[in-house]
Amino acid sequence: MNHATIDPTADTATGAAADATGGEALLQREQRLTEALRPFAVVTVIRAQPPTSAWVGAQALLEEDGALHGWVGGGCSRAIVIQAALEAIRTGAPKLLRISNAPAAAEDGVEMHAMPCASNGTLELFIQPTLPPPLALVLGATPTALEACVLAQRMGFAVAAAASVTVPLAALGLRQVVEGYDAAALAALAPRLVLVATQGDADEDALEAALRGPAAAVLLVASQRKAQTLREAMHRRGIAPQRLAALHAPAGPHIHARTPQEIALGAVAGLVALRRQMEEERAAQAPAEHADALPVVLPCESMAPAAPAPAARYVNPVCGMAVDIASARHVIEHGGQRVYFCCDGCKVEFEREPDKYLPAARGVRETT
Structure with a gap:
């Protein structure tokens, strides 16, 4: 399976709403992919229940190599969205995706996923693949x-x-x-x-x-x-x-x-x-070929099993993920020390119950 990559220009530190330029850039990229006969999928947020950094109508475009352009939520949902969109490209079938920990009955045509981050927000997204004509x-x-x-x-x-x-x-x-x-x-x-x-x-x-x-x-x-x-x-x-x-x-x-x-x-x-x-024939073969190909979605922004943290990294006290200090976007000052988080959901969870996570935060040492 192709490794997913993230467009470094896709996000901002706050996840602010996309402006007209961002939307226009997605349309231009879509046009280029169409002209080049390359497959892609457009992901649209159709429901967003706080806390979440996404908003209804937010869009992103995913290419066949896993590159994501645009904003449909932070690290907690991104890995799930990428996997689902890649599968939609493979099969050519649209998907309705729900990412939430709130109790809900199963619905026909809705692919359910647990929200892996502690924020417990809810996202519903529609994924529309576009396959080039042969x-x-x-x-x-x-x-x-x-x-x-x-x-x-x-x-x-x-x-x-x-x-x-x-x-x-x-x-x-x-x-x-x-x-x-x-x-x-x-x-x-x-x-x-x-x-x-x-x-x-x-x-x-x-x-x-x-x-x-x-x-x-x-x-x-x-x-x-x-x-x-x-x-x-x-x-x-x-x-x-x-x-x-x-x-x-x-x-x-x-x-x-x-x-x-x-x-x-x-x-x-x-x-x-x-x-x-x-x-x-391709649609019939896709489930069998790719059933074991999708990687397990780990909590928050982690796309690989936990490994020894490299230099200048910090262990998130909420989910245990190693966070790069230099590029960390979710940081707070608490009790005289800086606490780093991999995503906004973990930061919100820490602020909601700091006493629960303070021992872990105080015991953390920046790796060198």
Whole structure:
């Protein structure tokens, strides 16, 4: 599992409300990720019961590597939110999250978590993942290929194309157009699906380039007889049998197509069918693959088991976590000594019952 990281510009010492600039920065980051075909999740606070540093409407954006941008609460809830958002990205399903120690009956569709910090506040958050559309690469500039580019975009695919002559493709608003069928250049696009609609224009070169790339499936617009001839040609060119298994010909369901528009319709139907099939397979595999991958959420901001504290660290008297003195944001003066906390919840708990934690605080020594 990827290790979660925190955007150092995301927080302030007080957790003050985000201004318009912060919201705009999240929107700009979301736009960049969308354009780059990168998955992400937007987390929105829909309920906040004090004591908590979050507020209703607060938002954050989580990238697929665990980087969190924005503010939806302090260290006590952040680890839980990151884990839940990463899972939402993996499955593509939204989540409704509740983090609280208050007694509550289980609700369908609500993922319940205990609040690991002593503050005992309550947070409810909605997590909406955004998965990029799969990139479909269309090979050819035939009438069928041009129509397939248009239809595939309407069906929600990100579409790139390659052809010997690229002029006909220029006006279609595609993500990228490549001239020729160089296998390395096409593999660099990392298409999920490839549709070969060359129909007599460098068929073998185009099909070989497609099969030598990373695409999960290669769909070929051809009759069964021609498809068999091309399979044999690919075998002679050194394409391994297991890679040839990725070839689908005919490209889509049999719809008695005659015109280029009808042929393209059937081929794009094949793209849609394979896309949904892959999504279902991924969703079915995600729980099994990641059931043991999520780390245990430890109290407060700790993301790893307790270890000997490095230099200039202090042991939080409430939860026992080692706090870096130089960067500590939650500090109070009590009884003539400075007391450091990992989060606001622990500080509030100490202030509520200082006598309970004073022996621990007095016994603490800064590590050197």
